Amino acid sequence: MKISFYVLSESKAQDFLGFICQLTQTALNKSTQSLMILVDDETLLSTLNEALWSQDATSFIPHQCLSDIHPEATDYDANKSLAPVLLGSYMPADFNGIVLNTTTRPVTDFMAATNNAKPSRVLELIRPDATSTQEGRHKYKAYQQLGYELTHFKV
Template structure:
């Protein structure tokens, strides 16, 4: 299985004009736009369904809204499954090509875009996704989380690929 790390560059940061040379926060809208573009690419290039995992339910809701209006010339069919249903979700119950939820469905073998701060709980003895996509934003917290994820996946023996996005 392949794990792809998309490492976003400085243009995905908000620069605070009032502070001389400090960088404030990640530009959440720019990151969500990148997630939408990546989602569209996965749908166009893969026959597998896509699950987007995030432990931040507010960000999942924002992504849900953004996916409906992201591109006026194409539609990204998706569904948002709320937290109260996550523990019951299995791969055979996913109905849309793209599903947004807070944990990996049991026995899912498609593509996973992981926005959560930790590596997915994968084991080579169970059903594995076709591919995992990890997005690392340019802030120090996300970079450290990315390093931790990288080590966790490497220690499991997965193929790791790095894509710098400027």
């Protein structure tokens, strides 16, 4: 699995939602895979949901919140969703697309709790503050120990 760390500048961190929308659109443009945005903060989930619908004055990014899916729909297939982007605090079973992780935990924690999820790529966001930097180092070490291919970009 490929893991890309995006170390955000102060200006990108100040427009965190804008950067997530921009990175989401870039990932969709470069891949045919679905994209899962992991969010464990309800406020961020709500504001990101709104931002994706109004990403640009002339466009939007179609997406679906996993909380909008009925819990009894256990046969839901994220890889065949009508929306190319999913938002939620968990990874659906058998998910094998791209994951944009906004949480403090490595994606492998979510994979352990999910049946057969095997993302092809993970995008990690690191804000320019001490807490986010420390969390990023923890994630980097966790992925490195598992032998994943790691890259980082300063944006």
